[in-house]
Amino acid sequence: MIEKLFEIILVSPFIWMSLLAMIFFLRIKINERLLSESVRLFCLYMFFTTLMLFVTTLIHSPSFLLLDLEDWIHVGDYHFKIRFIVDLLGATYAVLTTSLIGIIIKFSRNYLHKEEGYFRFIFLLSTLMFGLLIVSFARSLDLLFVGWELVGTASVLLISYFHDKPRPVSHAIKAMVTYRICDMGILAAAAWSHLQFHSTDFVIFPKMLHADPHSFGPVVVGFFVLWASLGKAGQLPMSSWLPAAMEGPTPSSAIFYGALSVHLGPFLLLRFYDYFSHFPSLLVVVGMIGAASAFYATLVGRTRSDAKTMLAYATISQVGIIYVEIALGFQNLALFHMVTHASLRTYQFLRSSSLIQDFVENPMVEHHKFIRRGFFFEKFISQSLREKLFVHALHGFHLDFFTKKIIEAFLFPMKCLINIEDKLMIFDTYLLKLILRKTK
């Protein structure tokens, strides 16, 4: 029965997405009310099916279910199997996904009313849902990559929702470049593990490790996975795109950067936890990155005075803490933290327009908060140091500058190669001319 349920959960968003895509390509004008009504029903349906799955998994916990579908590709001996895993982690994330997307869809019904891009918005949210469900249940890196990319694409396209303005587009490109750089991590990990283990199945990985505990390869795979997770989670050194991504309509910022997309980083680590746990050194790195990001983001966030950027930094810092939790081995705490954090941030994003009203109506604002806010640990720091800290935090500790320098350093050998190639080309053409002249 659970197999059937699972198939329904995975197949229905696919059908729904294809339906929307078809409507789009056939250029059928669809009534806004009809669209919003049907997407609402769809979300309700998805929520209840995932909830059922979650409850079933909870009852059967901790044992989990492995599903093998048909081969997708097979070349010679090689079989690319579509394989899923249904466990508490996946089911929890799936239920979080459907419930939050449901709320966002209902919210957007009025919020994006009369909006030209409403259809686009709904389509991208559906893509997000499908992508996240794949990521939640995928059992191999190859399959996970499919969902991962769907989420990334939807995210980039929603940042540039107002694509007639320069800033959204440029920030969308910034996000896209970060995604691309980090997604290479998954590809590299997949390629390496194909080489090493002849499979990318998470469940098989740890077993394989026992066979060959001392080789260098597995650590590299782990490192690549960690690298891949940094981009979506906005952890150091990939933090600067996230605050800049707040260009789309508020509900899309809420769902992507307050809740679902940003937690894919820790989710990936949790998926690989069994694997990572064999390499304490990797876990130390995870913890250090998390702690550094959390500290960095909280410092920078403290200087931000606009609602959304501030929330973005607050999100990075909490996700950093989740990384630390994972490093310390508190898997369940990390999962719980992810869920609570996602819902709290979504709510804060959605309500962010009330801020001025809240403050003006608050009787306590003028009394003492304005003076006392921001001096908790800070009072132990001297004024001049505080000033320095403030201006550097205001500029995000020049993260963009340093990353650019690092990238330039990487590019330097490439540039040399390009130079050499250019010179060779000139030499070539010279030779060619000589030859041509002679043949004449």
Add this chain to the structure above:
Amino acid sequence: MLEQLISNIRKKLPIQNPLHSFVHNNILLMFEHMDFHEAVSEAGKLYKARPYLEIYKYLEKFDENKITQTDIRRSIGHYLGKYKAIESLSLLGLTPEDYFYRLMFSKLSFNDDEIQPVLSNSILWENCLKKMENQSLNLGRSVRYWRGKEYWEKYHNESYVLSFHPFMIRLISSFLDQGQSYWPNPFLDKSFWDFFLFDVLSLKGVSEGWIEKLVEKTEASKNLGPSEVIIKELNLKNIPEDVWESYLLEILFDLKGWAGMVNKLETEPEQATVKAPNIKLLDFMAAFLLMESSIDTYHSESASIDLQMIHGRVEKIELRSFQLALALYQITESFCLHEEWMMNVETQKLLNMIDEIDQSELRDRVRLWHEAYEHHFHREALEAVSGHVFKIKNDDIKTYAQILFCIDDREESMRRYVEETDPGIETFGVVGFFGIDMKFSGLGHSRSIPQCPPVVVPSRSIKEVPLSDSTTFKKWNTYQGLLDLILYYQSRTLIRGFLSTLILGLLSFIPMSIQVFFPRKSRFFGKKILNLLSQGPKTEIHLERGEGDYGYTKKEMASMVEAILRMIGIPKLAPLVLVMGHGSSSNNNPFKQAYGCGACGGNAGMPNTRAFVKMANDKLVRSELRKIGIEIPDETWFVGALHDTCTDEVQFLDEGQIPESHYSSLDKLKQSLIRASKLNALERCQRFDTFIKHSPDEALGHVKERANDLAQPRPEYGHSSNALAVVGNREMTKGLFMNRRSFLLSYDWKSDPDGSILKNVVLGGIPVAVNINMDYYFSSVDNDHFGCGSKLPLNMTSLLGVMTGSMSDLRIGLARQMVEIHEPIRNMTIIEAPLPRVRDLFNSHSRLRNILYNHWMRLAVFDPIDQKWWVFGHENYEELHVEHLPLSVFKSSHSYVSFQREDNFVEIHK
């Protein structure tokens, strides 16, 4: 020198308040000394905005018959009263009227493209080519640029929006922050200039590109004051002194919202949300100029361009013989001229003419269309008001209640429905602050708020005092406030954020789901919980004269009541007089203040209503009034009420004090008001697309839902479609359906021999109406530049305003969703009073004179003595002969509304 410069600059910056005290203003208030068309053209250049609708929208309206030939002819005549057609008109052989008429329908576009369109008339084309052989012309609209910006953006792949602005926005938003960020800016007790220097110098070694140049430049001038830096930089650029102002303005207008806010907080620090920082426009400008110079230097060095070539360069649009011939061809076709008309004309004259026509096309065409478009509506309105015949008279029905509404255009429909449902009620329109110019502090609020129009400086402060023990209320109020703040700040930090996330995270699902899925219930739940904790005590407004500027004496109260009674013509007072203030509730809405009562500074009118009622019911005040000859009958009782223009609920205030003898009529009044508000909700719902149900009850439910919906960008449409103001007896407009487009001010010319009451009425209402009208006008003609843009990506900043997306200029004006159904038409005021009285009034008051003579509004006067209609032309009043077709007649507003026609005016007659 520099002071003069800065004070000139101040006058042109945007004047918007921080959002918490948003008031509707003519955003071009400082341009009112200029003629409307001239002013908007100049401001349009500064704001980089289009001051009218796009031409194609007018053409669409012409096709839909919303602009007729008559409108066009008349508006051309009107336009010619002030503006001339081109100099070389005689060459074309047209009258000015014909010239303008053909210009409006012309398809001219002169530019330096090389593309040849398909030309049907080959003989004409040959003629044009022959005539324009070897000629060339620099069009007069060539621009002289003093800034490098356009050049760098065009040829050097620079984008100020992405490089220059973020740097400045980060600094200024942090410095102006009113408490949104967790760390207050540590430089707050120094100046912005110090902050800027410190910040830029800290970038040494970690910057590149233009910022590196900025560090160098700042280092070189760190010992200079901001004004010296400005002068030094301007001199370095060799910018002539007479363009300093426009040069600096142009730079500041890159971030016009922030610049305006800096100016606002410097000149009116009391407007700050919490506390204005030590900010000076001078500091801001110096920092801005230094950055501009660094970008210039950076680009000129990296591309080795001499900066002297950049500053003051002229970008010409040069037409060569081919393009000139094309221009001539277009002129001939558009103005329907003979194909050989140009053969005998001197070529030089032709060239001049082409240049003139080019400028005239850009300038006059859209103005003419706009005039025609406005004329259409104004004509319709005048015909409706003057020809409105079925004036409801209910002499046979005894008036048992009178209601004083606010003059607000949104109350037009409400008044109509009240009168229709219950003929025993008489309504009046007075300015919604009821003449009480107070600063009010409510119970449980820390700040006191001016409850009067922005042009009035509050003279007194008034408090709300509890009648019963309020300690628990205050305690809970404090706790709640503290809790909110703690949650706000701490959930965004690291460790405390971690704890609060773990504890509150899952809980937040509950309020989120309730607010998103059951918006109508959410407020109900919230109230229940609050009531459970503490019941707010019963309160009253304490009015008695106290120390300092507190309170009013009985005499002052009497004179305030007198002023209002005189405005409505001291009618025979009914046993019940309802004083109806208005406010608007909405959720998650940064522009909440824009929906409130404009006469109460954007707040709800409740305190004023309560205060007025208390004054008018006071025995001593009544005896004072008796002394000056105003008799309020003992059986007359004033009752306060508040109309929520968003939920359409009417809430009765201080009900406990109403004597029992009035209970029965009060009940009757309540029933009528409930019925009227339902019908009013239904009429409003016709404008919302999401509403499909059709019963008045459901309509009321729908508008309530809108007010409480977290996700609703359009809780109500506010003043959208306002375009009129009628000053006069209600008989003028009673029974006329005006589609919520008119402010209605009560004025009885008979009881005002010297015109002093007219002055009060007009001064209290018309400037407010014009402000609202112009605010909507500009936000709707070019929402991106005069307005705030879409509401969807808005981002609250510094507790002062909103930005678009992660970072942008501080937005000014109204959001797109608020003005999308507005028709940008200048206000027309119709006054029923003897002409000399009106003329004297408008001549004697400087702002009224400015807005009238410079056409920021239109004025029509109905002189009741000789029953003539007058309209203000350019310099004087012209008699108007209105010819009118009878309006359609409907039984009730409700039947018309369910009929769903598009007429603005119909008669309501049973």
